[in-house]
Amino acid sequence: MYKKILAAVDGTSHGAAVVEAVASLAKLTGAEVQVIHIRPSQVIGGAIASTVVPVEESDESRRVVDEAVARLRGEGITADGEVDEGLREELAAILTERADALGSDLIAVGPGHYSGISGLLHPSVSRGVAKVAHVSVLLVRADEA
Template identity: 35%
Template sequence: MYKRILAAIDWTASSESVLDQTRQLASLTGAAVFVLHVRAADFPSLPSILGTLASQALAGEPAGDDASSVARRMVDDAITVLSAAGVHAEGLLLESAPAATPRAVLDQARELDVGLIVLGSRHHSQPSVLFRSNVADEVSRHAPCPVLIVP
């Protein structure tokens, strides 16, 4: 069924569900998984960075010195979780302008020739919805393959 799955993760709580769904599908199909995080070049998530740094400090791990280090750690942790479940996983960390995130996900899906994209739904406030679509909407409209949107 699926040979290659692209799992797009971000700083939101839905990333855990995205990884869980991806793990289940990859375990059933034997698919390889590419874990992708597209970091917004000018828009790091300060609360998430602080939370990750606090977790690293509690675990006695050295803290990274920038948002890229924290993003890399997030991708590496996702790969560790998938690998522990017997899923072959590779990580991808890209940087783009915030508005270019859907395009980055779509470009990777095409380049990697994936059979499925798994990503979380992102909820915007009402005024935001009036002016722009979210990443999941854009990806699902233009994807070269099926898209699984996880709440």
């Protein structure tokens, strides 16, 4: 069924749920898993001068990926991981391009977690991935109390 899964993690409970779901699928199908975390950046400034600023520290990004890969490998799953960088508006495109480059046949993502005004300002990555992906997309929700 699935041979190569791209698992997008973000350090939230939804990212942890993605890893759990992907672990179950990979054990069932023997799939390899590529974990990816995209360190988001945003443009700060105006029309004359602007700067691209990372939203999180690179150490935090690496920790998110390393923990997910360790969890998968601990289950006997072939897994590797990477940290990419991109503007918030480009995250869905980066994920789908990476899935294409890797030959992934499934992209696993968590749902967007912005609401209200933030939801209007930040595009939904999961919706964007589902719209443009050339492969199946698994949307994984975390159990929240």
